[in-house]
Amino acid sequence: xxxxxxxxxxxxxxxxxxxxxxxxxxxxxxxxxxxxxxxxxxxxxxxxxxxxxxxxxxxxxxxxxxxxxxxxxxxxxxxxxxxxxxxxxxxxxxxxxxxxxxxxxxxxxxxxxxx
Amino acid sequence: xxxxxxxxxxxxxxxxxxxxxxxxxxxxxxxxxxxxxxxxxxxxxxxxxxxxxxxxxxxxxxxxxxxxxxxxxxxxxxxxxxxxxxxxxxxxxxxxxxxxxxxxxxxxxxxxx
Numbered sequence: 001x002x003x004x005x006x007x008x009x010x011x012x013x014x015x016x017x018x019x020x021x022x023x024x025x026x027x028x029x030x031x032x033x034x035x036x037x038x039x040x041x042x043x044x045x046x047x048x049x050x051x052x053x054x055x056x057x058x059x060x061x062x063x064x065x066x067x068x069x070x071x072x073x074x075x076x077x078x079x080x081x082x083x084x085x086x087x088x089x090x091x092x093x094x095x096x097x098x099x100x101x102x103x104x105x106x107x108x109x110x111x112x113x114x115x
Numbered sequence: 116x117x118x119x120x121x122x123x124x125x126x127x128x129x130x131x132x133x134x135x136x137x138x139x140x141x142x143x144x145x146x147x148x149x150x151x152x153x154x155x156x157x158x159x160x161x162x163x164x165x166x167x168x169x170x171x172x173x174x175x176x177x178x179x180x181x182x183x184x185x186x187x188x189x190x191x192x193x194x195x196x197x198x199x200x201x202x203x204x205x206x207x208x209x210x211x212x213x214x215x216x217x218x219x220x221x222x223x224x225x226x227x228x
Contacts, residue, residue, distance in 0.1 A: 032214045043119075043205055043219035051214045090158065094215025102148055102171055103217055105158040 006106035019078040023091030032094035119220035140208030147189040
């Protein structure tokens, strides 16, 4: 079965500080993992995805994530937070390899950036 | 390339009414999934359609239904609306690169009074 756990429903950082959003996954098959961002009253936009190629994945807006199989983690980072990064972030694992074409989402982490 | 288009963006209904939401996937995408998003439950999978057939279904009551047309456009319907059905309903189409990546529309915000 596929699932993800996001640690911390709310994270606050100062502008210019490191952003670290945590995600741990559980998967019965080698996972495809995703980070999505959602701005208010909008749909989800893909930040980056891991598909078993490089373990360090670079995404849009300066975000990156590292797949660590030994820790079953896929944490999202950004070296320097910008005010425009304030949004809700969702980690997800694909059910595709298990025969289900749907993503299993974490509960989300709301990022606040303090000026 | 046009994205996923959902209509209407906002709507208000009263308890007991029914509602139909529409979704046009990215051109060439044949799979459409629907998700319900609420503050309390987060993102929950409703169902997935592929080539006009429902392939997967989440744990929702029969009041929630959907269909897909030959042009891959999809509709979902909720009958006998309840207050708890107030949510953002998101449609997504599946990329064809076999990674399971979904492209989401902006959603339909349903308020039930």
